[in-house]
Amino acid sequence: MISSKVCIVGAGPGGATTALFLAKMGIESVLIDKAKFPRDKICGDALSGKVVETLNKIVPDFIQHFSAEKFQLPCYGVEFVAPNLQSIKLPFKKDFETNKTAPGFIARRIDFDNYLINEVKKQPLIQFFEATEISLFEKQNDGWLIKNADETFVCKTKLLITANGAHSQFSKKIGGIEVEHQHYCAGLRAYYKNVGGLSPHNFIELHFLKEFLPGYFWIFPLPNGMANVGVGMRSDYVSKKKVNLKKEMLHIISTNSILKERFKNATLVDDIKGYGLPLGSKKRKLSGDGFMLIGDAASLIDPFTGEGVGNAMWSGELAALQAKICLEKNDFSAKELLHYDDAVNKKLGGELQLSYRMQQLVNFPWLFNFIVKKANNNEMLRQTLMCMFDDVEIREQFKKPSFYFKLLFSK
Ligand SMILES: Cc1cc2nc3c(=O)[nH]c(=O)nc-3n(C[C@H](O)[C@H](O)[C@H](O)COP(=O)(O)OP(=O)(O)OC[C@H]3O[C@@H](n4cnc5c(N)ncnc54)[C@H](O)[C@@H]3O)c2cc1C
Structure with a gap:
């Protein structure tokens, strides 16, 4: 013993x-x-700034060693695609092109x-x-x-x-x-090779497609021309709407006007696999x-x-x-x-x-569309959204009705 x-x-x-x-x-x-x-x-294989921050404390010279590993890809931002297919690209940090070490990895x-x-x-x-x-x-x-x-x-x-x-x-x-199904998410992951149109700065992509709301579809680039592709949806919606996640995911890839082009030369590597996400x-x-x-x-x-x-x-x-x-x-x-x-x-x-x-934003596709459109034309809002990943106080703004009011009437 x-x-x-x-x-x-x-x-x-x-x-x-x-x-x-x-x-x-x-x-x-x-x-x-x-x-x-x-x-x-x-x-999804995306590793945020929290992971980097923690490992810097316990692994000597973590960033130098990890950045040199061939199995990782440095990640500089996220692209959100709204239900109307307009998208916004948000770097995790300003001046990301000149930053030597990435804020996150995949x-x-x-x-x-x-x-x-x-x-x-x-x-x-x-x-x-x-x-x-x-x-x-x-x-x-x-x-x-x-x-x-x-x-x-x-x-x-x-x-x-x-x-x-x-x-x-x-x-x-x-x-x-x-x-509890309203506090649990079902997720699927697939590995694909040769997905077209991946970001040159390895931005991760989150697509909120109108045909799949309130779920989301992701493409996260990986080394060697690979990508982690998947879908997630809260388990109570999966049951209520009787969604077959695997069927939906393959349907999106073969029918969505933009994605079907990007996947035309892509091949599925390994099986599509599912697992639960217990939400906090x-x-x-x-x-x-x-x-x-x-x-x-x-x-x-x-x-x-x-x-x-x-x-x-x-x-x-x-x-x-x-x-x-x-x-x-x-x-x-x-x-x-x-x-x-x-x-x-x-x-x-x-x-x-x-x-x-914020999870509840997906219940208001018009608001999602509106924020993405506005942010593409309004530098201040874009900066606010960029800071959202780093700054809890900025995310706090999203809770307030006054934020949306100001948004409506700002140029
Ligand atoms: C589809 C999907 C996509 C996701 N995407 C992301 C993402 O992109 N980024 C992100 O940060 N998170 C993501 N997550 C969440 C992330 O995977 C988990 O939050 C994370 O793995 C939790 O780490 P953990 O150490 O708590 O548990 P795990 O990583 O699950 O580790 C648990 C370990 O316990 C071991 N174990 C289990 N039972 C026993 C036992 N009885 N005896 C001994 N050992 C046991 C297992 O073998 C395993 O090694 C995703 C999850 C899913 C399902």
């Missing part, structure tokens, strides 16, 4: 980041994953997650077990006992950090996080007696952008900081661990609520 004060189940971006932060603070941990790496994870998760695992393997303070699926979680007086099905792996820990993703049984059965549009309890939930296991995906990797990493950092306090106080009680909930709420709560409001 293995014994460790801190044990992390799930070594995706959330779990790996937690273990790396603990190691940086000189704290030993056990990290377990059911998969053998490198392993795939269905995702990398297949099979490569990116393996990059993180290689960092994990360099750390002597992390005991990493792969190909080990935890199926039994047993609460004991002084912590948790966790086991795989045939009990060839048994680990005793004072503090359990659950980072095992969107399908976590622990989150549902013990953490009490239920799947509802505040949940993220901890309990001797445990914390992080990343998708804690339902922290941004309800507007679908970004979950950065939020998983941020929650991992906060869980590591809380773990250090618990160890110092020798207190792993539910009461003490509530400080983790507070920290996550302080860091992400406002942002997630704003994104929830």
